[in-house]
Amino acid sequence: MREAVQILIFNATTMPAKQTPQKPNEGRKDEVGPAAPSLGPSGVGNLVSDLFATTMTLMEVTDWWEDYVYLSGRSPLLVNSNCYGLDYVPLPTTNQVARAANFIYAALIFRKRLNTQTLKPVTIQNFIPLCAWQYERMFNTTRVPDVKKDRVVHLSDSQHIVVYHRGRYYKVMLYNKRHLLKPVDLQWQLQQILDDSSVPASGEHHLAALTANHRTVWANARTTYFSKGLNKASLKAIEDAAFFLVLYDEDLDFDPKDPSRLNKFSQAIFHGKGYNFWLDKSFNIVVSKNGRLGCNCEHSWCDAPIMTHFWEFCIGMEVTQLKYVLFLFVIIEFKSEQ
Numbered sequence: 021m022r023e024a025v026q027i028l029i030f031n032a033t034t035m036p037a038k039q040t041p042q043k044p045n046e047g048r049k050d051e052v053g054p055a056a057p058s059l060g061p062s063g064v065g066n067l068v069s070d071l072f073a074t075t076m077t078l079m080e081v082t083d084w085w086e087d088y089v090y091l092s093g094r095s096p097l098l099v100n101s102n103c104y105g106l107d108y109v110p111l112p113t114t115n116q117v118a119r120a121a122n123f124i125y126a127a128l129i130f131r132k133r134l135n136t137q138t139l140k141p142v143t144i145q146n147f148i149p150l151c152a153w154q155y156e157r158m159f160n161t162t163r164v165p166d167v168k169k170d171r172v173v174h175l176s177d178s179q180h181i182v183v184y185h186r187g188r189y190y191k192v193m194l195y196n197k198r199h200l201l202k203p204v205d206l207q208w209q210l211q212q213i214l215d216d217s218s219v220p221a222s223g224e225h226h227l228a229a230l231t232a233n234h235r236t237v238w239a240n241a242r243t244t245y246f247s248k249g250l251n252k253a254s255l256k257a258i259e260d261a262a263f264f265l266v267l268y269d270e271d272l273d274f275d276p277k278d279p280s281r282l283n284k285f286s287q288a289i290f291h292g293k294g295y296n297f298w299l300d301k302s303f304n305i306v307v308s309k310n311g312r313l314g315c316n317c318e319h320s321w322c323d324a325p326i327m328t329h330f331w332e333f334c335i336g337m338e339v340t341q342l343k344y345v346l347f348l349f350v351i352i353e354f355k356s357e358q
Contacts, residue, residue: 090320121207187225229295289314
């Protein structure tokens with residue numbers, strides 16, 4: 021069964037009341053206890069205590085860095101903080117929605133492996149695993165603006181993504197009775213979006229420009245205009261989404277003989293048009309009209325190796341398992357991973 025595509029519509033004239041969302045892990049406080057006593061002449065207890073204290077110190081530095089370098093920063097996320105990544109050189113299909121559907125499917129398989137702890141960790145010299153803590157907030161995560169300091173809100177699960185196309189927002193369901201939809205079903209939903217001839221509602225087309233504004237300005241606007249009614253419900257759908265997908269309405273590509281095309285591609289993914297990315301989401305996946313992929317990532321929750329791992333996994337799965345029929349359509353029959 022194919023899930024229906026829901027259209028999100030914002031009311032630009034609503035003047036709602038103030039809302040204070042619940043903070044994640046509110047009331048929780050991590051404390052470092054006293055050093056453990058020595059366990060005999062070998063001093064193993066002191067060694068364990070020192071290692072524990074060192075680990076906790078590093079975690080405290082990480083928290084400080086996130087809070088005061090990223091979340092307390094008031095500058096716009098666009099260009100100043102968010103980072104980006106581009107497609108690999110071969111172009112497996114020029115069908116925009118086929119490419120998007122396969123990538124969505126691969127991304128959700130990655131999420132499933134994270135949740136079930138079956139994802140192979142990144143290692144140094146195929147032996148030493150790197151810390152995986154930053155992966156926890158990859159999906160279902162939004163940076164919520166506040167007047168003095170933003171906060172990262174993470175949900176345990178999300179059953180939908182939000183898609184932006186030509187100024188319109190769509191809520192796209194990903195599961196049917198808890199079973200992940202196959203790429204062909206995801207492609208069908210995305211095709212309905214491309215075929216939709218409706219025009220954006222008043223104020224909808226450039227709405228995401230709010231997330232590119234000064235953080236305090238955006239926080240005040242969020243409180244003033246998005247605290248109740250239709251606007252609140254629509255904003256919640258975006259912020260609760262697994263991630264944000266942009267169906268870009270222009271061609272983007274590489275060309276070794278024309279560096280300007282790579283510049284255009286990079287600029288389109290790095291900052292876009294200033295209003296077509298929801299910059300607060302943990303990441304935005306961009307699929308161009310001719311099937312090129314890009315990713316714009318909010319930086320406070322992770323560093324580059326995390327998204328690089330995700331990117332390589334999804335493209336690798338596309339190349340080795342998903343593929344395309346006649347260069348255009350997603351393959352229908354394959355061994356799905358639920």
